[in-house]
Amino acid sequence: MVTTRIDPERVLRGPSRGRETRGTRVFGAFNTVFLILLCALMLYPFITVLAQSFSSPGAINAGQVSFWPVGFNTDTYAAVMQNETFWRNYGNTVLYTVTGTAIAMVLTTTYAFVLSKPHLKGRKVLIGIAVFTMFFNGGLVPNYVLISSLGMKNTMWAIVLPGAISVFNLLVMKSFFESLPKELEEAAQIDGLGWYGIFGRIVLPLSKAVIATMILFYSVAFWNDWFAAFLYLDKTELFPVTLFLRNLIAGASTTASEGAAAAGTTTALVSSNIQAVTMILTVIPILCIYPFVQRFFVTGVMLGSVKG
Amino acid sequence: MTLTSTERPAAAPAAPPPPRRRKRRQTWREAFRRDWQLYSLALLPLIFFAIFKYGPMVGNVIAFRRFRPGGSIFGDEWVGFRYIEMFINDPSFWHVFTNTAILGGLTLVVCFPLPIILALLLNEVRKRHFKKIVQSISYLPHFLSVVIVVGMLMQLLSLQGTVNQIIGAFGGEGIPFLQRPEWFRAVYVGSEVWQTVGWGTILYLAALTSVDDSLYEAARIDGAGRWRQTWHVTLPGIRPTMITLLILNIGTFLNVGFEKVLLLYNPLTYQTADVISTYLYRVGLVSNNLSYAAAIGLFQALIGLVMVLSANLISRRMVGTSLW
Numbered sequence: 001m002v003t004t005r006i007d008p009e010r011v012l013r014g015p016s017r018g019r020e021t022r023g024t025r026v027f028g029a030f031n032t033v034f035l036i037l038l039c040a041l042m043l044y045p046f047i048t049v050l051a052q053s054f055s056s057p058g059a060i061n062a063g064q065v066s067f068w069p070v071g072f073n074t075d076t077y078a079a080v081m082q083n084e085t086f087w088r089n090y091g092n093t094v095l096y097t098v099t100g101t102a103i104a105m106v107l108t109t110t111y112a113f114v115l116s117k118p119h120l121k122g123r124k125v126l127i128g129i130a131v132f133t134m135f136f137n138g139g140l141v142p143n144y145v146l147i148s149s150l151g152m153k154n155t156m157w158a159i160v161l162p163g164a165i166s167v168f169n170l171l172v173m174k175s176f177f178e179s180l181p182k183e184l185e186e187a188a189q190i191d192g193l194g195w196y197g198i199f200g201r202i203v204l205p206l207s208k209a210v211i212a213t214m215i216l217f218y219s220v221a222f223w224n225d226w227f228a229a230f231l232y233l234d235k236t237e238l239f240p241v242t243l244f245l246r247n248l249i250a251g252a253s254t255t256a257s258e259g260a261a262a263a264g265t266t267t268a269l270v271s272s273n274i275q276a277v278t279m280i281l282t283v284i285p286i287l288c289i290y291p292f293v294q295r296f297f298v299t300g301v302m303l304g305s306v307k308g
Numbered sequence: 309m310t311l312t313s314t315e316r317p318a319a320a321p322a323a324p325p326p327p328r329r330r331k332r333r334q335t336w337r338e339a340f341r342r343d344w345q346l347y348s349l350a351l352l353p354l355i356f357f358a359i360f361k362y363g364p365m366v367g368n369v370i371a372f373r374r375f376r377p378g379g380s381i382f383g384d385e386w387v388g389f390r391y392i393e394m395f396i397n398d399p400s401f402w403h404v405f406t407n408t409a410i411l412g413g414l415t416l417v418v419c420f421p422l423p424i425i426l427a428l429l430l431n432e433v434r435k436r437h438f439k440k441i442v443q444s445i446s447y448l449p450h451f452l453s454v455v456i457v458v459g460m461l462m463q464l465l466s467l468q469g470t471v472n473q474i475i476g477a478f479g480g481e482g483i484p485f486l487q488r489p490e491w492f493r494a495v496y497v498g499s500e501v502w503q504t505v506g507w508g509t510i511l512y513l514a515a516l517t518s519v520d521d522s523l524y525e526a527a528r529i530d531g532a533g534r535w536r537q538t539w540h541v542t543l544p545g546i547r548p549t550m551i552t553l554l555i556l557n558i559g560t561f562l563n564v565g566f567e568k569v570l571l572l573y574n575p576l577t578y579q580t581a582d583v584i585s586t587y588l589y590r591v592g593l594v595s596n597n598l599s600y601a602a603a604i605g606l607f608q609a610l611i612g613l614v615m616v617l618s619a620n621l622i623s624r625r626m627v628g629t630s631l632w
Contacts, residue, residue, distance in 0.1 A: 136612070291444070
C-alpha cells in the first residue's frame with residue numbers, strides 16, 4: 001500500500017490558480033453564496049430539532065415551530081431527565097462504547113502492527129483474511145444464529161464483540177505503522193528488545209495521534225449503534241439510548257400512520273417534543289467532541305488511503 | 309479502504325516444486341523462531357475473524373440445510389437448492405429485488421457525483437477559514453446515528469414539520485411524506501445526500517492536493533481558463549480516486565442502507581420501500597424462516613462480491629486503475 005502523507009495546510013490552501021479576473025471574482029462570489037446556503041441546509045435539521053425541544057407541544061401541534069422555539073420552556077427536558085429508563089439506557093450506551101472501543105483498539109492495533117512488518121512470512125495471507133471480509137460477509141441470518149448459539153443474546157458481548165475490528169480502520173492504522181522510521185525499530189532490536197517491547201515501548205508512544213483518531217472512530221460507531229441491540233437485546237434495562245430513541249420514534253410513527261384521527265394526534269405530538277429532547281441529549285456528546293477532533297478524523301481518513 | 313496498490317487478498321502461494329519443499333518448511337520454522345512474538349500478537353485478532361467473520365460465512369450452509377431453532381447452528385439435514393428455488397419462484401422476492409435495484413441505482417447516480425462537485429467548489433475557495441467552516445459543517449451529518457437521522461426526517465416531514473409549513477405557505481395541501489409510497493425514494497435519496505455529500509469530499513480534496521501545480525501553470529500558458537483547467541487538469545488528476553470509489557460503491561450497491569430503510573418504512577410504503585435486506589429480515593427473524601432468509605442473504609452477498617470483482621476487472625482493463 002502506498003502511504004501518501006497529506007499536509008492539512010495544503011488541503012486548506014488549495015492550488016494557486018493564477019490571476020484574478022472579473023470572471024473568477026463573479027464565480028467566487030456565487031460559489032461563496034452557494035456554499036453558505038449549503039451550510040444553512042446542512043445545519044437546518046439540527047436547528048429545528050433544537051427549537052422543537054424548547055417549544056410547547058401546542059406550538060408544534062399548530063405547525064409554528066421552524067428554527068426558533070415557540071412557547072419557550074424547559075419542561076420537556078425536565079420530564080426526560082426524570083425518566084429512569086432514559087438514564088439507565090444512557091449509561092448502557094456509555095458502558096458499551098467504552099468496552100467496545102477498548103476491545104476494538106487492542107485487536108486493531110496489534111493486528112495492524114503485525115501486518116505492518118514487510119518481512120513477516122505469511123503476511124499477505126493475514127492481510128487477505130482481513131480484506132476479504134470487506135467484500136463478503138456472512139449476512140444477517142447466520143450472524144444472528146451465531147450470536148444466539150454462543151449464548152450472547154441479552155448480554156453486552158453481542159453488542160461489543162462482532163464489531164471489534166473495522167477493516168477500514170485496520171488498514172489506516174497499518175499504513176501509519178508502515179510510515180514510521182525503520183531505524184528506531186532496528187536500533188531497538190540491536191538493544192535486544194523483542195517485538196512486544198518494540199510494540200509497547202516504541203511504536204505505541206509514537207502513534208498517539210492515530211490512536212486518538214481510531215478511538216474516536218470506534219467510539220462514534222459504538223455510540224451510534226442501535227441495530228445490534230435491536231436484534232440481540234430484549235430487556236429494556238439493557239438497551240442503549242439509541243434503541244430507546246428508536247422505540248420512541250417507532251411508537252410515534254405508528255400512532256401517526258394509524259390515521260389522522262384527532263384523538264391520536266395529541267399523544268403523537270407530545271412525543272415529538274420528547275423525541276426532540278432525546279435526540280438532542282443523544283447527539284450532545286458527539287457535538288461536544290466534534291470541533292476538537294474533526295482534524296483527526298480528516299487526517300485519519302486521508303492517511304494511507306489515497307493514491308493521488 | 310485500500311486503494312490501488314494493495315496486495316492481492318489471500319493469494320495462496322502456488323505449490324512449490326518438490327526439491328524446494330524441504331527448504332520452504334525450514335523457513336517457516338525459522339520464521340516462527342524469529343517472529344513468534346509477532347505471530348502471537350496476531351492470535352486474538354485471528355480468533356476474532358474466525359468466529360465473527362468467517363463463522364457466519366460458513367453458517368450460510370443453512371441456506372442448503374433445514375434449520376431447526378435450538379438444533380445445530382449448521383442445520384440438520386441437506387435439502388439442496390430447495391430454498392434457492394423457493395425464492396426464485398417467489399414473486400415478492402423479485403418485487404423487493406427490483407425495489408433494491410432502483411433505490412441502489414438512484415443512490416449511486418445521485419450520491420456518487422455530488423461529492424466530486426462539492427470538492428471542486430471547495431477547491432476554488434481562497435479564504436481558508438471559510439473553507440474550514442464549510443468543511444466542518446458538511447462533515448457533521450456523517451457522525452450521526454441513523455436513528456437520529458430518521459428522527460430528524462420524521463420531524464421535518466411530519467404534517468406539522470418545516471417542509472409542510474413551506475408547502476402550506478404557498479397554499480399547498482399538506483403531504484404525509486412518510487406514508488406515501490411515491491415519496492419514499494426521494495426521501496431516502498435526499499437524506500442520503502445530506503448524510504454523505506460532505507464526508508465524501510475528503511478523499512477528493514486529498515487527491516486534489518496531489519495535482520501538480522506546474523500542470524496548471526502549463527495549462528494557463530496554453531491559454532486555458534479556469535473552467536478548462538478544471539476539465540483538463542483537475543478532473544484527470546482525481547480520476548483514480550473517482551474510479552476507486554465508484555468500484556467500492558458498486559460493490560455495496562445492493563446493500564442499500566438497510567438500517568435506514570428499516571427505520572423509515574412502514575406497511576403503507578412497503579410497495580416502494582421494501583428492499584432485499586428488510587424483506588429477508590422480516591422473513592428470517594420476524595417469521596423465523598431462517599434457512600429461506602439465509603438463502604436470500606447469500607444470494608445478495610454473492611451478487612455484491614461478483615459486482616465488485618467485475619467492476620474492478622472492467623476498470624483495470626479500460627482505465628488501468630483497480631483496487632488490487
